[in-house]
Amino acid sequence: MNPIEWLLEGTLDIPSWSFLGISVPAAELLVREIVGNGFGLASAIGGMRRRVWAWPVGIIGNLLLFTVFVGGIFDKPQAEDLWGQAGRQVFFLAVSVYGWWRWQRSRRTGEAADGGAIVPRWAGPRGWAQLAVMAVVGTVVFFYVLRALGSWGPLPDAWILTGSILATYGMARGWIEFWLIWIAVDVVGVPLLFSSGYYPSAVLYLVYGGFCVAGFLTWVRTRRTADRLAAEPSREEAVA
Template structure:
């Protein structure tokens, strides 16, 4: 059922292709600030969990389950926000940036050590670093912070290389598209934040 097929010259599987399409839809809806993005995020995360398990990317697989929970939280945040008001796009303060980077570094150290010691992955450091960065990006996205797009640009550029290395070529193309979409999202949300400031 999940046999290899050729899509646009790339070897992939039906499940990876479905995940790809759901993920693209998610990011496009996020840029437009449509709360339905979270539903597509849940579906994409569920299917990508299986894809990443098959590729022995256990950090990414586990991250998909966190994304499902974070998507429920993000959906609620976008609809109800603070004081029963929907969230608006804002920027992080300088101190919050410091905490965000420190959290990313700590998450990386813990995840890479765990993956190296307790799994058979061949990329524990890359998987741990990108998983921790993705958690930060998701948190900032859920709070409608402009800087989520900066985190996603960094993470997605690095993911392209990781997925090429792991033979997930369609997913590598997806993450290259994510870089472009994240740049569009950064520009759009920066404009909104300036206008609302």
């Protein structure tokens, strides 16, 4: 089997194990699920550091994971279709292209003085209202769509899809709150993925939870540093 076939068709047999009192049965895992989530984690690290390369790396992971979450079509190894999880990979592609373009443009203009592509900022009351409305409307609409498509868990799947789109859009805009949205997605995603047999993705969601807390604090500190540096010239001018 050549490397491409191994990536697309390879599987790994994982013995049963337990974590924090949760027993996980033995499972056959797709190599591309593990690799796709690896690209997702690398993209998240790049996002925390505000690097443009986070977007193309994430796109590769999206393409791999799309084929994973329609397991019922390929009939291996998971037979449960999570159409919301698959659909969000498609939306990720579109939003990631936008984010890639936006961060690339910001980097060229030298918006961030510390080497990052963008300067983190708060969404503000207007942005919060927009996110809240889109979260409710998106979850309701996607619930009915995913239920009609036969998704195994349409309600949590709908929120994961909606929240993921909003978080990715917020990241593209440089909104600090996008980390909090990801945490809310992880809280719902971990039980859903464990119960439907997508163990690598479930474990990665657990890792994401802690990582998102660290990312949120990092972006908050970066915002405070930018505000402090912006205020220093004003103080010097006042003294002069």
